[in-house]
Amino acid sequence: MERHQNLLEDTALRAHYSLECLGSDRAQTTFVAPDKEPLPCAEVRARKAIILAAGFGSRFGGANDLKPLATLDLVTLVERNVRELAQAGIEEVAVVTGYARELVQTRLESDLSDVPIALDFPFNAAFSLSNGVSVLCGASAYVEPQILLMGDHVWTPGVVMGAAEAMAPNAGAELYVDSK
Numbered sequence: 001m002e003r004h005q006n007l008l009e010d011t012a013l014r015a016h017y018s019l020e021c022l023g024s025d026r027a028q029t030t031f032v033a034p035d036k037e038p039l040p041c042a043e044v045r046a047r048k049a050i051i052l053a054a055g056f057g058s059r060f061g062g063a064n065d066l067k068p069l070a071t072l073d074l075v076t077l078v079e080r081n082v083r084e085l086a087q088a089g090i091e092e093v094a095v096v097t098g099y100a101r102e103l104v105q106t107r108l109e110s111d112l113s114d115v116p117i118a119l120d121f122p123f124n125a126a127f128s129l130s131n132g133v134s135v136l137c138g139a140s141a142y143v144e145p146q147i148l149l150m151g152d153h154v155w156t157p158g159v160v161m162g163a164a165e166a167m168a169p170n171a172g173a174e175l176y177v178d179s180k
Helices: 012-018 019-023 025-027 077-087 102-110 131-138 160-164
Strands: 048-053 094-098 118-121 146-150
Touching: 012 077, 019 025, 019 077, 048 131, 048 160, 077 094, 077 102, 077 160, 094 102, 094 131
Parallel strands: 048 094, 048 146, 094 118
Antiparallel strands: none
């Protein structure tokens, strides 16, 4: 609201939408893109991140080898990601837990006690289902840019920083994938 106070005016919609567009059946049930001037870009950096760490760890040997606590150079993969996110300026991280949640949360809180970042541990009771369920458990009620990471992935140095520095596309997302 501070950046775009003009959008608070009664006539603001008419600058971006025609009456036909606003009156359409589709506009009555869902968001529609403006048919006149585009809406101003939010130009907001991500300040929050979600790390999915709820599963059984089947790619890592199953229940006896907890995926969120798997280590690389004596640091858990989740700890490594949280430290990179903190260096990139992320202020809050939701680590979605599920299987063995108490053990995972206790270990990560201890390992990350020196990191200046707010940690939250939403619980996914349906952790045996797809990752999308964990995303919904970790997603904030706010519509704002967030970085989403898998708890068992390792990133090339600088990738997380690049994602955090990128401005969120207007009504879109930026996706980083392995080229293979």
